[in-house]
Amino acid sequence: MFLADVVGTVVSPVQHPVLENQILLLLRVLDAHGRSTGVTRIGIDRAQAGVGDRVLVVDEGNAGRQMLDSPDAPVKTLVLGVVDFVELEGELVFDHRTRAPLERLERP
Amino acid sequence: MFLADVVGTVVSPVQHPVLENQILLLLRVLDAHGRSTGVTRIGIDRAQAGVGDRVLVVDEGNAGRQMLDSPDAPVKTLVLGVVDFVELEGELVFDHRTRAPLERLERP
Amino acid sequence: MFLADVVGTVVSPVQHPVLENQILLLLRVLDAHGRSTGVTRIGIDRAQAGVGDRVLVVDEGNAGRQMLDSPDAPVKTLVLGVVDFVELEGELVFDHRTRAPLERLERP
Amino acid sequence: MFLADVVGTVVSPVQHPVLENQILLLLRVLDAHGRSTGVTRIGIDRAQAGVGDRVLVVDEGNAGRQMLDSPDAPVKTLVLGVVDFVELEGELVFDHRTRAPLERLERP
Amino acid sequence: MFLADVVGTVVSPVQHPVLENQILLLLRVLDAHGRSTGVTRIGIDRAQAGVGDRVLVVDEGNAGRQMLDSPDAPVKTLVLGVVDFVELEGELVFDHRTRAPLERLERP
Numbered sequence: 189m190f191l192a193d194v195v196g197t198v199v200s201p202v203q204h205p206v207l208e209n210q211i212l213l214l215l216r217v218l219d220a221h222g223r224s225t226g227v228t229r230i231g232i233d234r235a236q237a238g239v240g241d242r243v244l245v246v247d248e249g250n251a252g253r254q255m256l257d258s259p260d261a262p263v264k265t266l267v268l269g270v271v272d273f274v275e276l277e278g279e280l281v282f283d284h285r286t287r288a289p290l291e292r293l294e295r296p
Numbered sequence: 297m298f299l300a301d302v303v304g305t306v307v308s309p310v311q312h313p314v315l316e317n318q319i320l321l322l323l324r325v326l327d328a329h330g331r332s333t334g335v336t337r338i339g340i341d342r343a344q345a346g347v348g349d350r351v352l353v354v355d356e357g358n359a360g361r362q363m364l365d366s367p368d369a370p371v372k373t374l375v376l377g378v379v380d381f382v383e384l385e386g387e388l389v390f391d392h393r394t395r396a397p398l399e400r401l402e403r404p
Numbered sequence: 405m406f407l408a409d410v411v412g413t414v415v416s417p418v419q420h421p422v423l424e425n426q427i428l429l430l431l432r433v434l435d436a437h438g439r440s441t442g443v444t445r446i447g448i449d450r451a452q453a454g455v456g457d458r459v460l461v462v463d464e465g466n467a468g469r470q471m472l473d474s475p476d477a478p479v480k481t482l483v484l485g486v487v488d489f490v491e492l493e494g495e496l497v498f499d500h501r502t503r504a505p506l507e508r509l510e511r512p
Numbered sequence: 513m514f515l516a517d518v519v520g521t522v523v524s525p526v527q528h529p530v531l532e533n534q535i536l537l538l539l540r541v542l543d544a545h546g547r548s549t550g551v552t553r554i555g556i557d558r559a560q561a562g563v564g565d566r567v568l569v570v571d572e573g574n575a576g577r578q579m580l581d582s583p584d585a586p587v588k589t590l591v592l593g594v595v596d597f598v599e600l601e602g603e604l605v606f607d608h609r610t611r612a613p614l615e616r617l618e619r620p
Numbered sequence: 621m622f623l624a625d626v627v628g629t630v631v632s633p634v635q636h637p638v639l640e641n642q643i644l645l646l647l648r649v650l651d652a653h654g655r656s657t658g659v660t661r662i663g664i665d666r667a668q669a670g671v672g673d674r675v676l677v678v679d680e681g682n683a684g685r686q687m688l689d690s691p692d693a694p695v696k697t698l699v700l701g702v703v704d705f706v707e708l709e710g711e712l713v714f715d716h717r718t719r720a721p722l723e724r725l726e727r728p
Contacts, residue, residue, distance in 0.1 A: 189481045200379040226327065307599075337514055407630070
């Protein structure tokens with residue numbers, strides 16, 4: 189599992205019924221200090237996350253299948269939760285309440 | 297899952313019936329801005345993708361097996377969809393309609 | 405499996421019953437000399453570990469599911485043990501008894 | 513899946529019947545242009561490949577087990593096919609017929 | 621699978637019966653030339669390997685479970701064999717008989 193910031197969305201028709209109505213989030217993977225590691229992932233939203241949220245991500249097939257209640261879903265990266273706080277060596281380094289708001293995308 | 301550009305094709309006889317008639321695409325893995333990360337993968341085409349397309353890729357064995365309807369296929373990387381749009385921090389950074397066309401390979 | 409230092413904690417509501425009461429540890433992945441590799445992971449605590457501990461971590465779905473007695477838990481990174489000693493080329497390079505204590509977080 | 517050049521062989525007695533008579537190939541992982549990425553893998557030969565061949569490789573446990581007809585084989589990296597051609601952006605960048613021959617190892 | 625040098629050992633009580641009496645080896649991952657890649661792993665010894673040995677390693681959950689005869693073991697990295705020879709482009713680059721001996725750790 190790792191931390192990431194939701195930085196955008198991806199629109200791509202996928203030929204699989206389970207993925208058809210899922211929101212694909214563009215994720216920037218972070219280190220312990222909340223700095224970008226340069227790695228990008230595309231994740232399926234399971235936490236009502238949006239652009240500007242810091243999120244907890246799992247990158248594993250079985251996890252994806254279980255969360256979507258579909259043993260056959262071709263899924264690998266899932267956004268599991270929106271992060272409220274990150275504490276690093278006893279100091280609060282991320283607090284969702286004081287984060288500068290980013291523009292949120294409209295979603296159906 | 298991650299984003300990639302289809303940059304070419306690979307021809308390699310593979311000793312497994314499920315893989316025999318599959319198209320092997322040469323994929324350049326991208327970051328959130330659509331820049332190359334330097335990583336290359338070979339993926340099986342499940343989205344009628346071709347050279348010049350930006351695609352959504354999953355890199356996991358079970359996904360491959362399920363999409364090919366073969367529980368035993370030795371498959372790890374699958375091209376799931378051709379990307380239409382990528383929005384990054386509220387801005388449209390990729391639009392398939394305005395992309396400069398690349399030469400497309402003839403395929404049977 | 406790899407070595408890591410527990411450097412913090414993450415608070416994130418996760419929509420899955422198995423994960424609800426788990427402690428999420430912020431992990432700094434280490435090399436053989438105990439130096440940071442720059443990689444960060446979030447792991448579930450199964451070893452009563454806390455900030456300042458050096459730990460043994462496994463990064464795999466099935467391991468997570470088995471340790472939590474739940475075949476369906478969307479878990480990938482688990483803290484399995486607190487490290488007592490690391491010996492490198494015949495020399496003791498880590499000894500938990502002589503480590504400089506870090507501030508420990510209060511946990512319920 | 514990825515491309516690699518077979519650059520050598522490894523001899524190591526392995527305590528598992530399925531692996532005992534397998535040829536272990538030393539693989540140099542390549543990017544889209546056929547340049548080394550600096551990553552090395554050891555793969556089991558399933559394609560009569562030898563030193564000097566460019567090959568298609570899959571790096572996943574289930575693939576290995578299926579190809580070896582053994583559900584329990586502790587195998588992760590398999591050489592699936594010898595590559596004939598690689599086309600990059602419409603140009604033939606690898607052609608096995610015009611490749612400079614490397615010294616081939618004698619194999620039983 | 622990959623090559624590594626055993627450079628040390630790790631002592632860590634692990635809360636799982638299968639892992640309790642296993643030796644945890646500190647592994648330095650190598651490239652084709654036998655140079656360190658900077659990556660460190662902790663592996664379970666299944667080959668009577670010790671500090672100073674060059675070894676063949678598999679990094680996958682199912683492999684670990686099968687070798688330990690325990691379908692539930694939370695194991696990911698296994699030392700499968702001690703390497704005798706590595707041949708690179710027709711040249712013998714590693715020969716266990718002429719290797720400079722390192723100090724071996726006493727093990728019960």
